[in-house]
Amino acid sequence: xxxxxxxxxxxxxxxxxxxxxxxxxxxxxxxxxxxxxxxxxxxxxxxxxxxxxxxxxxxxxxxxxxxxxxxxxxxxxxxxxxxxxxxxxxxxxxxxxxxxxxxxxxxxxxxxxxxxxxxxxxxxxxxxxxxxxxxxxxxxxxxxxxxxxxxxxxxxxxxxxxxxxxxxxxxxxxxxxxxxxxxxxxxxxxxxxxxxxxxxxxxxxxxxxxxxxxx
Numbered sequence: 001x002x003x004x005x006x007x008x009x010x011x012x013x014x015x016x017x018x019x020x021x022x023x024x025x026x027x028x029x030x031x032x033x034x035x036x037x038x039x040x041x042x043x044x045x046x047x048x049x050x051x052x053x054x055x056x057x058x059x060x061x062x063x064x065x066x067x068x069x070x071x072x073x074x075x076x077x078x079x080x081x082x083x084x085x086x087x088x089x090x091x092x093x094x095x096x097x098x099x100x101x102x103x104x105x106x107x108x109x110x111x112x113x114x115x116x117x118x119x120x121x122x123x124x125x126x127x128x129x130x131x132x133x134x135x136x137x138x139x140x141x142x143x144x145x146x147x148x149x150x151x152x153x154x155x156x157x158x159x160x161x162x163x164x165x166x167x168x169x170x171x172x173x174x175x176x177x178x179x180x181x182x183x184x185x186x187x188x189x190x191x192x193x194x195x196x197x198x199x200x201x202x203x204x205x206x207x208x209x210x211x212x213x214x215x
Contacts, residue, residue, distance in 0.1 A: 033155075036052065037052070037160045038146070038166070040166070042170045047144065048133055048137075051130045051168070081125075088118070089113055089116045095150075098157065099146065101146035102143070102145055110131045111134050114132050115130050116129035142211075145207050146208050147208065
């Protein structure tokens, strides 16, 4: 994953002059706060990808939407936010969408987002997008885990307090989802994840794991 630099960061590209902040070493504290909600998608007997909803803090929201209410109706509809959504998605590609996934420590590749949009509701801006897995992951596979994190901590990703991770429609009832630090995950999966993704799996990050095998 490239270092956050003056070149581009999808979440702030084009919205402010951040060269002085981003050109040096990674910041010691975050500058953008994002609340994460993720749904693990299920299709035709396998897990097919992740659907993210990232809700930005009020300060970023205020900066991002400035001047985008083109019809001056006091609302920000999807069409008015479409260009900003594209800037976000295009920039996030260089940072692998800050998303990692693995099966028993083996990295899962993602395809480009299949759909994305921004919405503004209750004073907060949210980016919604779907990351398809390059290859479906069978529910029989053991050790499916994923996480959203910025190892440089320029962006603070926090899981939503209520339902931060869900299983998509059609998922077998035997499948269970668990949220916790890598060390809390059972069966050594946390160690495998940490070995594969390094800084993403340490500190205050939260890993989400899925088990369809039962006890």
